[in-house]
Amino acid sequence: MDNTNSKNWDNDHFMHPWEGMDDIGQNDRAFIEASDGVYVTNDAGQKMLDGPAGMWCVQVGYGRDEIANAMAEQARQLAYFSPFNNTNSVATEFAREIAKRTPGDLNHVFFTTGGSTAVDTALRFVHFRNNLLGKPTKKKIISRQKAYHGSTYLAAAVSGKERDRLWLDKPDELAHFLPNVNPILRTPDQSIEEFLDEKIADLENAILELGPENVAAFIAEPVLASGGVIVPPIGYHKRCIEVCHRHDVLYISDEVVTAFGRLGHWFASYDVFGIQPDIITCAKGLTSGYAPMGAAIFSDRVIADISGSDGKGATFSNGYTYSGHPVSAAAGLASMQIIEREGILEHVQTITPHFQERLQNLSNLPLVVDARGMGLMGCIECSYDPDHGSSLARDYELGANIDAKCQENGLVLRPIINMCVMSPPLVISPDQIDQMFDVLEDAIRSVD
Structure with missing residues (x-):
């Protein structure tokens, strides 16, 4: 196949993610x-x-006719609906099927366009919630070195891969980063248990130094994926969530990579690591990559104290044109059915x-x-x-x-x-x- 024209078009017109400026227009991509x-x-x-x-x-895997057919049938029947003023049965069913598989009371599914917007949604909700609760200073987000949470503005602000942060502006006042949790970095005379104690102390000390009244949430990937598949020591997540809840800090589990089977379970937070997060973010395996989609999933608890008579007439004015997109939802449902059937x-x-x-x-x-x-x-x-x-x-x-x-x-x-x-x-x-x-x-x- 002669792709000479396509290679030229790629260099002339298709600006790729993480595009290197030294090589722009001169790449020879596969x-x-x-x-x-x-x-x-x-x-x-x-x-x-x-x-x-x-x-x-x-x-x-690729080439799943069942997913392609579900997407095509949905596109013919209804390619799009506005999620702002209406609803749709396939998106509603998908939200229900996700909620059936989440741990505990994580029942409120907010559909987004991908992982970055799922994290942005989670962070905006945390700030929104604290405003309604009369805690206007409780906005700081604690994250970790080598964490990756996305490339939209807020998600990038809490991402800790240092070279991704060199040339782009970011709201530095938003995030506080804990030291790397990679066990390979412990000193020669340090046991894994001592290293774990140190990492837990890093979190609690950060909350106390920043002031619990100023810290809104801790966001953590169960396994730091793009940071290099960093697996924290056994027991790390359980101890972290105990620290967070002791200081009224929400725990956001970023399962954009680990959810939907990557670790052998629908969600890894509880089934693998034994924790019940306040919020889970997910994407990627949500539709097996057949269509763009993400979700921020909120627990009943974090919704309950700002809704009904406690809602103060407020609107969570965060959303996306393609939230709950019916074609993406159809892809997600078909993927979920394959995972279960096989x-x-x-x-x-x-x-x-x-x-x-x-x-x-x-x-x-x-x-x-x-x-x-x-x-x-x-x-x-x-x-x-x-x-x-x-x-x-x-x-x-x-x-x-x-x-x-x-x-x-x-x-x-x-x-x-x-x-x-x-x-x-x-x-x-x-x-x-x-x-x-x-x-x-x-x-x-x-x-x-």
């Missing part, structure tokens, strides 16, 4: 033109295993040990600094100089070299500087897991 199951095909006809499932999202959550639980074993086996390679993961999420962190640390430029070079070698041999990765991130479609088989890690191992060895 064109992904077809897909099936856990594989994608580029414009040269090369079939590649999709290691990151698009962007953490293609849960049930036992995909149980499948993830069954194959996770094999995935994580293959991941850990790579930790013996000379370039590998760390191999970490949970569920069907994994990261191999590499360095040319593990003992003394490589320069940022060398780290980028290493990651790019591994990524290029993987693509050459039939594997798409999610390269994040010197980290190789994997989060394949949930329908991946053990043999396909072996294929993925065999290619990655060969790529790492080849650039040593």
Whole structure:
């Protein structure tokens, strides 16, 4: 397939996310033109295993006619409705089906356009709620280094990936960032239990120093996904939510990546980590990536004390033209039905040990600094100089070299500087897991 014109059009007109200004208009990106199951095909006809499932999202795999047909049928019947003044049965049904699967009393589903707008909605609601409760100073949001919560203004403000924050303005007064929770960073003489105690103390000390009357919420990904699949120590989330509720601080669990099966459950907050958040944000696997959609899900408790006679006539004037979009809702319902009918959550639980074993086996390679993961999420962190640390430029070079070698041999990765991130479609088989890690191992060895 000759994509000469398309390559020119891509450089001349399609401004991509995270566009590097040095290379704008001069990129030679791979064109992904077809897909099936856990594989994608580029414009040269090369079939590649999709290691990151698009962007953490293609849960049930590509080429699902059931989802495509549901979307097409819905588009023919009703392609759009205004969520501001009306409602629609497919969006309403989807909200109900989500609420049936959330933990505890998280029953109020606010549909958004994606993960970033879900986080923005959650943060705006927290501020709105405190205004109604007569707590106008209680607005600060505590987040963490290496956290990623989105690229809209408020979501980016609480994201802690330092290089994403270099050139863009942000409301610095909004967020306070806790130190990195990656256990690999603990000192040689520090036990994991001592490291955990330190991280919990970081949170409580921050609340006390800022003043509980000024801190509105703590936002946390169960696993820090785009930060490099950082898994906090066991017990971290339970202890954090205890600290938060002791000081009247809401707990927002950002499950944009972990919800809808990535860790083998509909939602990871309770089923994996044993916590009952006040708010959950989600997106990505919500529709298996077949259509854009996100959601902020609020507990009955955080709604109850600002509604009815306590509502003061206020309107939560936050919303989106495409909130509850019927075609996206149809895609989400079809995806949910496939996950349940095919036992995909149980499948993830069954194959996770094999995935994580293959991941850990790579930790013996000379370039590998760390191999970490949970569920069907994994990261191999590499360095040319593990003992003394490589320069940022060398780290980028290493990651790019591994990524290029993987693509050459039939594997798409999610390269994040010197980290190789994997989060394949949930329908991946053990043999396909072996294929993925065999290619990655060969790529790492080849650039040593």
